[in-house]
Amino acid sequence: MSSSQLINIVEVICHSFRHLDPRLINHGERVAYILMKMLEDTSYYTKQEKQDIFMLGLLHDIGAYKGEELDSMLSFDMNDSMEHSVFGYLLFQNFSPLSDYADIILYHHHCNAQYYPVPIGNYHRDMAKLIYLADRIDIFCVLNDVKQLDSFLDRYNETVFPSAGIRWFHDANKKYQILNHLHSGAYQEEVASYTKEQLVLTEEQIHKYLMTFIFSVDFRNEYTALHTSYAVYLTENLSHTLHLPAGSAKTVQLAAMLHNIGKVSLSSDLTSVEDYDCYLKELYQNSTIDVTQKILSGTVDAQILQIINESLRILKCWSENEPLSFTPSPAGEIVALSYFISNMMNPGGHISCRPDLVQFLKERYKGCNMDCTILMALEKYFPQIMEQTRSSCESMFRTYHHVMDEFHYLNTILLHYNTKYQ
Ligand SMILES: [Fe+2]
Numbered sequence: 001m002s003s004s005q006l007i008n009i010v011e012v013i014c015h016s017f018r019h020l021d022p023r024l025i026n027h028g029e030r031v032a033y034i035l036m037k038m039l040e041d042t043s044y045y046t047k048q049e050k051q052d053i054f055m056l057g058l059l060h061d062i063g064a065y066k067g068e069e070l071d072s073m074l075s076f077d078m079n080d081s082m083e084h085s086v087f088g089y090l091l092f093q094n095f096s097p098l099s100d101y102a103d104i105i106l107y108h109h110h111c112n113a114q115y116y117p118v119p120i121g122n123y124h125r126d127m128a129k130l131i132y133l134a135d136r137i138d139i140f141c142v143l144n145d146v147k148q149l150d151s152f153l154d155r156y157n158e159t160v161f162p163s164a165g166i167r168w169f170h171d172a173n174k175k176y177q178i179l180n181h182l183h184s185g186a187y188q189e190e191v192a193s194y195t196k197e198q199l200v201l202t203e204e205q206i207h208k209y210l211m212t213f214i215f216s217v218d219f220r221n222e223y224t225a226l227h228t229s230y231a232v233y234l235t236e237n238l239s240h241t242l243h244l245p246a247g248s249a250k251t252v253q254l255a256a257m258l259h260n261i262g263k264v265s266l267s268s269d270l271t272s273v274e275d276y277d278c279y280l281k282e283l284y285q286n287s288t289i290d291v292t293q294k295i296l297s298g299t300v301d302a303q304i305l306q307i308i309n310e311s312l313r314i315l316k317c318w319s320e321n322e323p324l325s326f327t328p329s330p331a332g333e334i335v336a337l338s339y340f341i342s343n344m345m346n347p348g349g350h351i352s353c354r355p356d357l358v359q360f361l362k363e364r365y366k367g368c369n370m371d372c373t374i375l376m377a378l379e380k381y382f383p384q385i386m387e388q389t390r391s392s393c394e395s396m397f398r399t400y401h402h403v404m405d406e407f408h409y410l411n412t413i414l415l416h417y418n419t420k421y422q
């Protein structure tokens with residue numbers, strides 16, 4: 001079975017956004033919807049370009065969840081902070097299938113920029129302006145009376161928003177009732193059917209979008225940066241060692257990626273190892289698990305949810321040393337093992353694990369009356385598996401530091417240009 005049948009990536013992202021920050025509820029999907037309808041009848045862009053613009057619209061604020069800059073992002077101050085654009089740009093550039101379009105994310109607010117150190121061509125600048133137009137239409141309608149939208153758009157016609165874009169919007173709004181559908185919520189059905197019937201994504205693209213989204217959450221600080229990554233690498237290595245068939249390995253990998261996606265609802269404000277310990281506890285509280293269930297219900301294949309539920313039940317038994325009351329599938333056991341080990345890692349810096357890991361695991365299995373066939377099968381290979389996982393994670397940690405260095409560098413430079421040329 002392919003990933004495209006196992007997961008509806010657009011819906012997973014839309015559902016996750018709903019739990020991130022109440023001020024951003026549905027903003028990405030509303031912007032994607034406005035763009036989708038605006039461009040529906042034009043032949044200026046190809047079908048593929050329209051799909052890419054839809055995904056850019058959905059994810060344009062993906063960098064907004066790092067810092068406390070939502071107020072500025074939602075304001076109409078044209079000199080607003082660019083931090084979320086910079087972080088989103090770096091996420092897109094490093095992880096997304098649209099890395100060539102990353103500059104569009106960087107300039108989705110300041111699309112008139114001429115002096116910035118990352119050059120942008122006219123083709124991308126026009127797309128950035130279009131996304132900014134859809135973004136401002138949505139924010140304006142959320143905060144103001146829709147009747148004033150025309151005069152708002154007139155005021156900025158050509159100075160900020162391209163007239164062609166405004167014309168596309170007016171024509172499409174007349175024909176498709178965009179604003180009415182946004183107001184009534186009917187737009188969600190149209191987004192869902194577009195996603196199901198027209199959006200074509202390869203397995204690799206789905207994987208990349210999912211990792212881009214996960215890193216937008218995990219990269220909010222260095223303590224959580226590798227949390228999902230570590231467990232996903234470990235799951236892959238364990239599945240490979242156990243010779244899981246390719247189809248099951250894919251399902252297990254997705255379950256590992258999504259195991260605690262409910263973390264989007266947790267605060268990212270971690271400044272110490274103690275904060276990280278609290279964060280790990282919160283990950284397994286019922287409220288976070290509920291968010292995971294809400295995000296994944298109906299958006300991923302039932303098998304994935306089943307593996308996640310099994311892994312959560314096993315982890316609970318291991319942490320409380322209670323007997324397991326069911327026979328888990330190998331997939332559920334692999335994901336539980338991966339997160340059990342990932343949760344024991346020292347966050348950041350050195351990626352090491354306890355030398356007596358297998359013995360420690362055996363005791364947990366025994367304490368929970370668990371069949372240890374899988375653990376025994378893995379025992380001989382554990383040093384290699386852990387070494388491979390460590391090495392993949394170190395390389396990911398270097399990527400994290402590279403992203404953070406670029407983030408600080410670009411923010412400093414852009415702040416300078418904004419002050420000088422505004
Ligand atoms: Fe934005």
Ligand SMILES: [Fe+2]
Nearest residue numbers: 027060061135
């Ligand atoms: Fe936005």
